[in-house]
Amino acid sequence: MLSKKSQYAFKALAYLTEKYKQGPVLIAEVSKKKKIPLKFLENILLELKKADILDSKKGKGGGYFLKKDPAKVKVATIVRLVNGPIAMLPCVSLYFYERCKNCDEKQCGLHDMMIEVRDASLAILENRTLSDLVH
Amino acid sequence: MLSKKSQYAFKALAYLTEKYKQGPVLIAEVSKKKKIPLKFLENILLELKKADILDSKKGKGGGYFLKKDPAKVKVATIVRLVNGPIAMLPCVSLYFYERCKNCDEKQCGLHDMMIEVRDASLAILENRTLSDLVH
DNA sequence: CTTTAAGTCTATCAAGTTGGTAGGGAATCT
DNA sequence: AGATTCCCTACCAACTTGATAGACTTAAAG
Numbered sequence: 315m316l317s318k319k320s321q322y323a324f325k326a327l328a329y330l331t332e333k334y335k336q337g338p339v340l341i342a343e344v345s346k347k348k349k350i351p352l353k354f355l356e357n358i359l360l361e362l363k364k365a366d367i368l369d370s371k372k373g374k375g376g377g378y379f380l381k382k383d384p385a386k387v388k389v390a391t392i393v394r395l396v397n398g399p400i401a402m403l404p405c406v407s408l409y410f411y412e413r414c415k416n417c418d419e420k421q422c423g424l425h426d427m428m429i430e431v432r433d434a435s436l437a438i439l440e441n442r443t444l445s446d447l448v449h
Numbered sequence: 450m451l452s453k454k455s456q457y458a459f460k461a462l463a464y465l466t467e468k469y470k471q472g473p474v475l476i477a478e479v480s481k482k483k484k485i486p487l488k489f490l491e492n493i494l495l496e497l498k499k500a501d502i503l504d505s506k507k508g509k510g511g512g513y514f515l516k517k518d519p520a521k522v523k524v525a526t527i528v529r530l531v532n533g534p535i536a537m538l539p540c541v542s543l544y545f546y547e548r549c550k551n552c553d554e555k556q557c558g559l560h561d562m563m564i565e566v567r568d569a570s571l572a573i574l575e576n577r578t579l580s581d582l583v584h
Numbered sequence: 585c586t587t588t589a590a591g592t593c594t595a596t597c598a599a600g601t602t603g604g605t606a607g608g609g610a611a612t613c614t
Numbered sequence: 615a616g617a618t619t620c621c622c623t624a625c626c627a628a629c630t631t632g633a634t635a636g637a638c639t640t641a642a643a644g
Contacts, residue, residue: 316537316563318632324559325552341591349551354633360592373641376590389562402451416484417460423582424459427524427573428451434569438562447558453603476620489604495621507620508612585644592639601630610621 320397322350323358327392328447330368331384338370338377358396365395384444393439400439401432408432455532457485458493462527463582465503466519473505473512493531500530519579528574535574536567543567 316324325348333339341359345352359378362368369381380387393400394409404412406428414422451459460483468474476494480487494513497503504516515522528535529544539547541563549557 315534315539317630321538321559328558338590351633353635356591357633363591370591371641372589372591372639374589374643376641378591399450403456404450421584423463423584424456427577427581430573431570434573435566438565438569442562446562449556449558452601473619486604488606491620492604498620505620506612507610507618508614509618510613511611511619513620587643589642590640593637594635595637596635597633599631599633602628603626604628605626606624608622611619613618614616 316393316397319354319358320393322348322355323362323392323396324447326350326355326359327362327367327380327384327387327444330378330380331444331448334380334384338375338379340377344378361396367392367395380444387444388440389442389444389446390436390439392444400435401428403428406432408436451528451532454489454493455528457483457490458497458527458531459582460485461490461494462497462502462515462519462522462579465513465515466579466583469515469519473510473514475512479513496531502527502530515579522579523575524577524579524581525571525574527579535570536563538563541567 326344329344329348330339341356342352344350344359345355350358359368359370363370363378366381367387368378370376370378390400399407399410401407401410403414403425404410405414405417405425414425417425461479464479464483465474476491477487479485479494480490485493494503494505498505498513501516502522503513505511505513525535534542534545536542536545538549538560539545540549540552540560549560552560
């Protein structure tokens with residue numbers, strides 16, 4: 315399951331997508347409109363900035379805004395960033411791979427099945443962008 | 450991600466699938482062969498018994514065994530039982546549904562996307578059984 | 585050059601979950 | 615009766631999650 319933090323992140327990103335190219339948006343505005351605890355949202359947006367998804371301006375007239383075209387930012391990227399692995403097992407994760415202990419990947423039936431699930435999920439998440447969050 | 454408990458459960462079930470119709474198998478044997486902490490495994494197997502997946506016999510010659518044909522036990526069932534929801538959001542879960550707060554499901558882009566992911570995952574997990582874990 | 589309006593950073597915390605352990609109880613077989 | 619094996623309750627340390635507090639930095643306005 316996506317954490318609450320991830321859900322907040324997506325709501326905030328959807329809002330910033332709506333406001334794309336309209337100048338910086340206050341954290342407080344996002345917090346109010348999307349009903350996300352202010353200080354928690356601060357952390358989330360800062361993290362997204364450090365990951366190069368968002369940019370910000372300080373001082374009067376400042377705020378947060380998308381750094382790139384929302385149609386170019388994959389949902390999969392955000393999930394990995396904020397929520398972690400998409401795969402159901404570390405041994406089938408592309409970005410968070412960890413070898414299985416006590417289990418030969420070449421003969422583990424679960425392994426193969428979870429690769430299928432991963433690929434099915436990625437087929438969707440890698441082909442949807444922030445633009446698809448609003449309509 | 451599947452919890453360690455879930456991974457243990459699948460390993461144990463795979464072992465019991467191999468021994469299907471060969472009489473009860475000791476917890477201690479499963480623990481040793483699959484390298485699962487004994488007392489932790491006890492809890493897991495007991496839970497699977499209460500969920501009607503396994504059955505057991507006490508005393509000498511006792512142990513655990515599959516209650517049904519492994520080809521009839523869906524992987525999805527086990528995941529839900531031991532790990533919880535398969536969907537990435539409560540508002541798109543079939544078995545663990547919870548309404549979204551502050552978010553109209555009919556106009557939430559994330560909602561639709563996560564339904565797609567859920568269906569893609571279920572297409573696999575609902576059509577694989579314990580038999581597919583061994584080969 | 586001071587005030588004010590923002591975002592930035594560090595630290596902390598309560599509650600819940602996860603992975604695991606301990607030990608005795610209950611059933612069953614010999 | 616005694617051995618064997620599962621059953622049950624309780625407990626615990628470590629980690630994660632969701633959230634808050636407060637001081638700091640940067641930038642614009644006047």
